[in-house]
Amino acid sequence: MVQKYYESDADPRTLEGRTIAVIGYGSQGRGQALNLRDSGCRVVIGLRPGGSWQRASEDGFEVYPVADAVRRADVVQILLPDETQAAVYRTEISPHLKENACLMFSHGFNIHYGQIVPPPTVDVIMVAPKGPGHMVRRTYEEGKGVPALIAVHQDYTGNAHAIALAYARGIGATRAVVLETTFAEETETDLFGEQAVLCGGVTSLIKAGFETLVDAGYAPEMAYLEVLHEMKLIVDLIYEGGFTKMRDSISNTAQYGDLTRGPRVIGPETYAAMQEILEEIQNGEFAREWMLENMVNRPVFTALTKADEEHLIEQVGKEIRGFMPQFKK
Numbered sequence: 258m259v260q261k262y263y264e265s266d267a268d269p270r271t272l273e274g275r276t277i278a279v280i281g282y283g284s285q286g287r288g289q290a291l292n293l294r295d296s297g298c299r300v301v302i303g304l305r306p307g308g309s310w311q312r313a314s315e316d317g318f319e320v321y322p323v324a325d326a327v328r329r330a331d332v333v334q335i336l337l338p339d340e341t342q343a344a345v346y347r348t349e350i351s352p353h354l355k356e357n358a359c360l361m362f363s364h365g366f367n368i369h370y371g372q373i374v375p376p377p378t379v380d381v382i383m384v385a386p387k388g389p390g391h392m393v394r395r396t397y398e399e400g401k402g403v404p405a406l407i408a409v410h411q412d413y414t415g416n417a418h419a420i421a422l423a424y425a426r427g428i429g430a431t432r433a434v435v436l437e438t439t440f441a442e443e444t445e446t447d448l449f450g451e452q453a454v455l456c457g458g459v460t461s462l463i464k465a466g467f468e469t470l471v472d473a474g475y476a477p478e479m480a481y482l483e484v485l486h487e488m489k490l491i492v493d494l495i496y497e498g499g500f501t502k503m504r505d506s507i508s509n510t511a512q513y514g515d516l517t518r519g520p521r522v523i524g525p526e527t528y529a530a531m532q533e534i535l536e537e538i539q540n541g542e543f544a545r546e547w548m549l550e551n552m553v554n555r556p557v558f559t560a561l562t563k564a565d566e567e568h569l570i571e572q573v574g575k576e577i578r579g580f581m582p583q584f585k586k
């Protein structure tokens with residue numbers, strides 16, 4: 258069984274007197290930094306001038322160029338985009354890391370695929386929230402937490418595990434649950450989850466349902482409510498109580514259709530595709546493709562993003578959400 262940790266397993270005193278430099282102030286950087294500060298930790302932010310700098314200052318943080326933040330820090334949490342971490346690490350982080358410092362990640366990509374090789378004189382750990390950064394913050398503000406994974410890649414000081422647990426507590430994760438893992442397991446399962454199920458799988462499923470209804474002559478607004486808007490309401494029930502709770506809430510007609518038709522949509526072809534996607538992650542092919550895509554200025558990433566932004570479902574969604582009070586800021 259996987260090792261699980263809760264609030265009482267983490268000692269917040271482990272981080273007392275230590276300065277945490279959060280490098281990057283985007284989705285995870287902002288969420289984690291604000292939670293850590295509210296949990297009593299000393300946090301500074303490392304950034305390049307521009308974009309997020311002003312936001313971090315407005316939120317009341319001391320913001321420094323990356324190298325200066327690293328020089329001040331006992332714990333360096335790298336929350337830059339995965340594809341820029343190695344370059345920034347080489348030029349602005351590695352030369353300034355203190356001996357005995359703790360280098361941290363929220364995703365194992367750069368360590369697992371050998372893009373960053375830290376010196377032996379630092380701890381290397383991961384605290385990876387299992388949720389988007391905005392939810393890491395929102396859930397903490399509600400007094401709850403988003404679960405996280407922790408892993409130790411290198412334990413130079415003998416303190417690496419205690420720091421990971423204390424950090425996980427600082428961002429609110431021990432209010433939910435923290436699981437022990439390895440960099441390899443986190444990297445491979447995280448990439449698989451986002452590609453095949455959470456992001457790639459779900460958006461492709463929604464799009465396929467929407468296009469099928471619209472192509473058959475049904476109103477796009479109807480199709481939107483049916484396959485996108487209601488998705489959240491159904492998933493909320495699954496989230497709260499598994500398939501059983503969701504099926505308790507839907508009609509018997511829906512449940513019979515679910516049980517008999519679902520496997521026709523996600524059939525052997527999908528299982529085979531999932532297997533292939535997992536193998537590309539395990540053998541490094543996806544990582545290589547993503548790194549090369551970045552070297553040539555991301556033509557595929559940009560074109561596919563634009564095509565989806567222009568999809569009818571996005572236009573209809575924007576209009577429909579505009580009428581609904583729950584989406585008004």
Ligand SMILES: NC(=O)c1ccc[n+]([C@@H]2O[C@H](COP(=O)([O-])OP(=O)(O)OC[C@H]3O[C@@H](n4cnc5c(N)ncnc54)[C@H](O)[C@@H]3O)[C@@H](O)[C@H]2O)c1
Pocket residue numbers: 280281282283284285286303304305308309323335336337338339341345363364385386387388389390391
């Ligand atoms: N987005 C998520 O919810 C999520 C969830 C779990 C793990 N992660 C991991 O967290 C890490 C951060 O991802 P993110 O989605 O929060 O990133 P992001 O793109 O939202 O934010 C990146 C931040 O880094 C800054 N930045 C970019 N290039 C920089 C440079 N050269 N120098 C200095 N600052 C620079 C940006 O201004 C921004 O503040 C990644 O390892 C990712 O895999 C993300």
Ligand SMILES: CC(C)(O)[C@@H](O)C(=O)O
Pocket residue numbers: 387388389390447451455456
């Ligand atoms: C939020 C996700 C998808 O779970 C994360 O893994 C990411 O890469 O953004």
Ligand SMILES: [Mg+2]
Pocket residue numbers: 386387388447450451
């Ligand atoms: Mg993830």
Ligand SMILES: [Mg+2]
Pocket residue numbers: 364447448451
């Ligand atoms: Mg991910």
